[in-house]
Amino acid sequence: MTLNITVAARWLMTQSSDFRLTGSGATVSETSQKQVVLQYMGWSGLVCYTGVARYGPHDTAAWLADVLTHNPGQRSPEQVVNRLVEEATVWLRQVPIRLRCHTFTMITYERGKPKVYVISNFERPNGPQLANPADKLFWTRVRPRGPRCIVTGYSPAVVDSQREELEGLLASVPSPERLREAVATTSRESSARAEGTVGESCVVAHLCPDGSGEAQVFGNLSEEFLPTMITNGHNIASLVPTVMDQAGRAGPHRLVGATWSANGAATAMLGAYRALSQQAGSGWPSSTSSASGDK
Incomplete structure (x- = not known):
């Protein structure tokens, strides 16, 4: 179970996702992709997930790349949501019901207005979780006016005071960089309460009302990470290996x-990409590292 933190308001939104993948109580990977950036001429969005990362031959990161990639052209936010619902419902029915809990969270500005879509078979942003996962995914759309913090996945790891601090920070209209660092720090601190299922490293991205945004990886990664x-409709990450080879940058x-x-x-x-051999320090900004007690 991963940890996704979404903080949203009319003027700025952020979304985080950690990288840890676990199975049978053990850590399988610390570089699992759980967040995808979407950019179109009319809108931009972020999609993250928590729940089933792998089952049998299924790999959700690879599946997301296939589902979200298409011939060049437009898709609306609701088309993306509906495609996730339809395609995910099919493969989740092959997973034992005790393991089937799954949630996607998508954030976007539509005509400058913030929208948060929670697409799940058990989680609802405005109510309690279902005792048992539904047979089909359903989606709930939240239209935040004031600051709103929505946590999916291992939600008990984020305590009320942390949610309130993030909402208070967003209310002060911070810079995107400051909000990204605050969300990353919250995710890192919360990982200690997630019974080993959430890693300290994470990716945090922000969106502005005009559709522009930025994603930032916090922490050093142990394996190659070339996310979708x-x-x-085109996955630009598919170009990275060729470009790096042509530039003589060994991976x-x-x-x-x-x-x-x-x-x-x-x-x-x-x-922006870096060879693993060139990583240095903690991989966290100095201000964030100091706040967390790193040296």
Whole structure:
């Protein structure tokens, strides 16, 4: 069970996801992709998930790349949501019911208005969890006016005081960088209460009302991490290995961060990558590391 933290308001939204993948009580990976960036001419969004990462031959990260990639062109937020509901419902029925709990969270600004979609078979942002997962995923749309913190996955790990602090920070209209660091710190601190299922490292991305945004990896990663990032249906991450080879940059590599432009007739997304051999320090900004007691 991962930890996803979403903090949303009319003027700024952020979303976090850790990287840990566990199975049978053991850590399987510390570089599992659980968040995808979507960028279109008319809107941008972030999609993360918690629940079933792998079962048998199924790998949710690879599945998401397939489901979200398409021929160049437009998809609306609701088309993405409906596709997730339809396709995920099919493969989740192959998973034993005791393991079937699964949630996607998608955030986007539509015509400048914030929308949070919680797509799940057991979690509801405005009510208690279902005792047993439903046979089909359902979605709930939240339209936050003031600051709202929505936690999915191992939600008890984030205590009320942390939620209130994040909502209070967002109410002060902080810089995107400051909010990203605050959410990352909250995720890191909460991991200690997640019974080993949530890792300290995480990725946090923000969205602005014009559709622009930025993603940042917090912490060093132990394996290659070239996450899916979709622009108008195309997965630009598929180009990274070729570009790195042509530049003479030996791998393995991992994403450091990504930034994308405001929505419009022309859009752009830029990713920054680093060889694992060139990682140094903790991988956390100095201000964040100091706040957490690192040296």
